[in-house]
Amino acid sequence: MAQSTVQYNTSGMSTASAGDPAAPPRSAAAPARPSGNKRTTPQIVRPMLPRILLALGALAVLAAIAGFEAQSSADTLADNTGPSLIALQDLSSSVAEANAEATASFLATEASGREDRLHHNAYLAAMRRAAEKSEEVSSLIGPNPGAHEALQDASAALVTYGGRIEAARVANTKLPEAVDFLTEGIGVAESQLQPAIRSATSSTQGLLAQETGWSTWAARAAGVVALLSLIHAQMVLARRTRRILSPLLVIATVLTLVVLIMFERGYFLRDQAIADAETGGYQAIAATAEIQADAFALHSAVGLNLLDASSDSGLEARDALDLQIAGLDVAVESVSDGADSARERAAADELQQRWVTYRQTIDNILDEASSDGDAAATLFESRGVSSFNGFNTSIDSVLFDNRSQFTDALDDAAFAVRFLPFLGIILPVLAALAALLGIQRRLGEFR
């Protein structure tokens, strides 16, 4: 950096050239400036330059760190946490589906006396999907000991569950305790497997909260210091040179301000997008997935009710089923209330209509069961399964919309901070360059 010096003589006459507009010659009448008491403008301004450059340099470094941290954390949300939460819901619904299909398969095999193929295939497919989802979650959740531990419990319970169901399948039509194996398996799913999945979900959901790290506070502080330094330098120059603005310093100030605004805007949009993802997306996914799990549980319970139709507990079981149905009535209706687009409303309307069809079919099956168990089992196998599939896949349809909303919102969160590292480096560097040139130009005017 070229050092420009301006010297004053004791007579008060400037050595600067007459044509220099920035250093007007003092009038002879002006009182002589006492030498040694006060510093000259360059002496005052020159030390400001390193302070400003230091502050802007610190801003560049800290903003880059904060930007990379924000970007990395938001990318983790979009690429890991979000997909993990969705995969956990898939795992939960796959287990519920396996339960329903295992019951239907058991019932069909018992009724016909030969191995049921369709439901058993569907059961195997659901179990395969559950295992895949478990592996997927495991590979996505990263360093989250709580979730890993819960997932290990879920995997162990899945093996136990599969064993019980297989035992029920093999014993079916041969051993009277086959129903007990099936009931035990369903018990494992409800008391061990689903709670473990819920625990992993809760642990993963906590990662949605974004904390503000030290680098963000440090970057903010550096930005404020740089901004104040620049404003101070301009005020001093304006006072000393009788000129209001130094364009390059103004540019440097604006660029510094832009860095601060862009960071605050990025954080704000990110937080807003994450809040949207949680309230508009994830909570809707969780609620819809809950409906799906309840629907599978109901379907499974209807099947068990048919297997148990001859026992004395038939009436109690019917009451319990009616309670489950009433719960689903309310839950399905709430889906329409939460729909916020024409497409979602259409999907919710279809869900409602298919639920009504399924509910009527269940009523018919249960009514039939009281007089003719075999006819009820046949009805369950045909129209029961068909109307359930219609209802269940309509839930899938609503889930699809919710998931799109959730993942889009997380993508938005990642996008909101995507350019912060780039802006955090480039804008302070440009500001430093502008400040350097601006101050040098002013100092040059005193040569």
Place this chain on the structure above:
Amino acid sequence: MSNERSAHPRRRAEHLLLDRRGFLVAMAALGLSACSRSQERSYNLGQDAFLTVLNWPEYIDEADDGSLDYAGGTLDRMRADAGLSVTYQPDYGDTVSFDDVVAELSDVDGTPRWDLLILPNAQASQLITQGQAEPIPLELIPNHVNLDPVFMTNSWDRGSRFQMPWQAGITGIAYNRARVGREITSIQDLFDPAFQGNVGFITEMREAVGLAMLANGDDPSRPTAEGAEAAMTAITAAAEGGQIGAFDDVNMIDLLTSGSLDIAMAWSGDASRLPTSDFDFIVPDEGAIQWFDTMVIPKGSAAIAAAGRFMNFVYEPSNAAAITEWVQYITPVQGTQAVLAQGSSEANDLAQNEFIFPTDETRSRLYTWGVLDSQLEADLEARYGQLIDGT
């Protein structure tokens, strides 16, 4: 909520940043990012909507002279009732192949030639899984609720969000009773040397291999490499040994009626044209293959709303019944059977036809081809193609 993931600002910006004006674009994109979410899809629905539909030949009601857009026909009523002007091209499988469709959709810069495609389920799933299909505009299709749940459980499109089945069918066995001289009940009969040179195999690999798998006791809804290979080996041996007289699809019924073949794999709808006095169509004891052709809106279609209206119109049971009366395939539209049952005696007969409205027992013996490793499937396709070319 945005359903258009490809139009997401993040991806859009990644694409645009490749441009040399990257920085400015990035800044502009940052400014846009806040308002680009939560946008619903909107459609410009005019009084008249135009769309071009590609379908198989003879797959919608025709006048006696073969014209499609005749007074009172489905396309005519569609214009009057739904304000749809349809350019209907019954060229698929005839002058337009799936490769042509794929080539058309690969041109990302242009609007596709067709706004609605009616494709076999295997090919539709390919387009959907490759992101070449638009989500159907559910909000314009209240009749989506009439879709038979049997068609909603496909793993590649649970809930039928990207396609709506047009018609479904069964690939079973049709035969000439007199010439065969006995009742046919098994797929194994296709391999009986007594019929050497007089057996027809369908040209669709998944259906032929699927039936052969069933004959071997394998499940084509969960195909394995070993099972598919064993079936292909059996078919190859039959083809090379002269057992198979012809590989065909749309002409299979003509080959049977002309006496060129005695027994053949056949589609249920086509088999309904066989004179029942001489021919039978059966679902063999081992089972049969179920397939469906389905409506898909190709990516980039300029007439998504019109396509939605088209889908909604044909999913009205009374309109579906008119199509079913003519094509005589399995309809995916619930409520159609009731409409036919209240119609003419011919329509009522159709309502009782188990190959149009399969019973639960028949349904339990129908298998839809599952998912096989794509490379293995392509290999099987190529080898099956060689067998077809060799006959």
